Amino acid sequence: MTAYLIRRLFQMALVVFVVSIFMFLLFNIAPGGPLTGLQQQQRRITPEERARIRAQYELDLYWPVRYTRWLVGWPTGPIVINGQEWFANVPLGCYLEATPAEGGGCHEYVYLSDMPRLHPPVRSSKGILFGDFGQSTVVQAGRPVWDLLTSRIWATVELQVISLVLSLVIAIPLGIYSAVHQYSRFDYTFTTAAFIGSSMPTFFFGLLFILIFTVLAGRVQEVWPWWPTLPPGLREAVRPYDVASWLTRVQPGSPIDRFLHLLMPVGVLTIVSVAAWSRFLRSSMLEVLRQDYVRTARAKGLVERVVINKHALRNALIPFVTIVVLQIPLFFAGAIVTETIFAWPGMGRLYFDALNRSDYNIALAFIYVTTILTVFATLLGDILYAVIDPRIRYS
Template identity: 35%
Template structure:
């Protein structure tokens, strides 16, 4: 396993290199790219040249790329066009909020998907299965921004049960426990919005996989030996049925990140998603470039994690 992980990490290096080239060229090829953003009509030619030199845009594109790459490898992604802060400092401020929302939503989505998928498979062709199927199709067809607005209107505006947006209630001095509880209330709606988007489709994968596993010979053998249904389900069926779900989650990691971006925008969650929209609006290209490359890195990393989980969930899988 250790050799396999090292080999995969080494394979990821050229992939990340090509990804960084593609993202760098994409940013510079966009209409209104970095060169045009710094063309300030209020400056004379000398002032514009000085500004371009400050951000390194007065050099050939390939030199700009290799300088950016060398600095990025040590955590220096340059300076923001809009705030003149270090991009690494901006990302460090926003990343914890996104990791919190993403992590909680992923755990909730996986838990619900496995629970509902197994329940639907065990109760196949019953009213429970039909109800869960209809709800799943409804969830698959519902866009993220529509679901978020619905939840906001129902639970925040109409019922006044949960906060509308943000991470804390402003203007209120809480003790540590109440501050934690207030933050927890603010986290509920964004978590539901993000997790429910994927529970619908993941539960269908889990249902199909569980039904297939329940038909295997080793399940019939366990049943013939008198194993209880609960033991059969959790000791034999679940570990094998969850493997296809791991593949789906790894493949859809980019979609999860996209859903998090929209969710943060809806609920004014101060994370990477809100930062991405703001940077896009003000054409803050150093921030956008750093975020795109980091997103690609996370996608590659999660695919590696999925491969490792295969071996953990199914001991029959061996990596040579």
């Protein structure tokens, strides 16, 4: 096992390195970019402003040089553009002619000829391998990317953990019961519902929930006063609101307010996951139930519950583990579509905003961390295979 883990760790490092090269290259050759909007306003942009933008995104450097600066912070130092030297990757507010209390001005990028009368700049990015992802350039300009990620990650973890637990609690019993009672009325009903749930896109359920529990809730309450009006977005309200006749004046930030904001996004994620996972587990259980050792266990007179839970389920969970462990990256990456629809302030919404506004530092950091979590999730899945099935050995 030790030799296997060492070999896998080396392979994981190689995979992360190759993925980082390709994603950095794709972001640099993709259409659009920071100067897309400025190219339509060339007459309004001064040469100094254009040089500042090009220095900010290091557009005059070859992409391998930009990649090494992004990865390990090397080569360091200023960028030379048209004979002038500029500092890049420096946060807002680092060049101050005077303190803010004295009314000093702030310059994000300055010529080196101006440096004698300014304070020394903050050191450039050390590289993502050293935990320095640079600064946000658009979404929250000047704020370190890592601080921005950590401020959003807990909202995503809250959403993903709750939906994961609910999905497992619902999907596993449904899949097992449907497989054991194959071709029953319940099996046909469950299979149809699961097929519909896995076929519909995520945004369909999100918009449907908002329509039923927010937009049309007032009309439904005329017939059923107990029908709730749920908040359509965000993590907590900004002012008090009423839900139904049985719950009025919910205060912003209260536990019940946070719970009500969780209901719809968690419901969407749970429906989609249960529909897919239960069908997958049902198929795996059906395959295992046809094996000879299951028939042998029944022939020995074992109780059906023991045959299902001890002999069949354990082997049926082996392929199911692959799906579950791949949810680990989602604890960081979040659900982009669901978080965007419900304006949930998590990682998925942040990544969508970063792509939409060409904040490449955030987008690259997001993909890089997600890649690392994905390769570690696959390693964890291989280890769990050996725990579930003693016949699996690694050497």
